[in-house]
Amino acid sequence: MKVSRKLFLLSIVCCIGIAVNAQSYDIVIKGGHVIDPKNAIDGIMDVAIKDGSISLVDSKIDASGANQVVDATGLYVVPGLIDIHTHHYWGTNLDQAYMDGPNAFPPDGFTFRNGITTIVDAGSPGWATFEKYKKQTIDLSKTRVLAFLNIVGQGMRGGVYEQNTSDMDPRMAALMAKRYKDDVVGFKVAHFEGADWTPVDHAVEAGELAGGIPVMIDFGGSNPPLSIKELFLTHLRPGDIFTHCFAQLNSREYLVDLKSQKVKPFVYEARDKGIVFDVGYGGISFAYSQAIPAIKEGFYPNTLSTDIHIGSMNAAMKDLLTVMDKFIAMGMDFNSVIKAVTWEPAKVIKREELGHLSVGAPADVAILGIRKGNFGFFDYTGHREAGDKRLECEVTIRDGKVVYDLNGKTTPIYYRPK
């Protein structure tokens, strides 16, 4: 009698325990193939989310009491994607290009449907134009929006504004970055046409003054081009970023030697030093004639990014998932592709709380499917590569909330705009 009473009490305690445990999750993602490069997870796992954070990743999680359950059977579950080269300072000033102008667009219009939860604007605002950008884009977006401040005070205002070396003030840029350190992750150099190191050197100086944050370099428009060997080995620091790494434009020196079809030896020296190679696909900043030999040789970019704007999104680039598709079709392995849009960019922008599914991390998750068929991927030169896979975003979760669901995989279904 005593024993059975004990057992009875024990079973009540257990039941309460299980019930509390099961009901304590906001979302449980069931049965997906989790790829979390930071934590070396690559297998079928469940993921539980509570109060905006990752609560548990395990082979079997009881979802019976969760507020929402996502059926991820046959899908990949990865950390929310991070795109470190975008342009989102949208506005109606027709002559201002990417700075409060018409070539940029609001982030939420193209992020969640691509599994993206964090974007970094690559230098659209400078220190003098950042505060308006903060109000009209960063603070109004559901997407996590960060920024590289342009070393030009006016930012990407176009034309002569971006050639004005007297508007490249490291001290003012660093002061603004320190004032908004939750939003600003580094500095950007872009669109400069002179044979002059001033923009690069002032951006690096700003990076130092702001406490050792990186610079992203869109390099060169001079004729003849400045040496990228000198850029990598003399001017930049470990952790600085060379974007548009597979561009092949006359005004720039490129990574792959066209005669030998090999990556130039000093590029490996730069990689060993810690220079970060970022795709920054853009309108004309990616050529298969550079990327194919590099990938064949095993030279993978550190980060895949879009350089998305109104022009590139409707041309060869399209979106981040398409950029990922292209690298998969060229032979870059799937786990490396996922790492290049999650954990690697998080490290590059020094936001190591992002880009992984560790317990306690912000619950940013992308659930991706692979569609099979006959697809074509092309670049701006007209070169076309065939592929048999296309990534598709099924569900996106940002800070523990479902923000996009393509096929109603959540129960109950997420369907109302919030």
Ligand SMILES: [Zn+2]
């Ligand atoms: Zn750009």
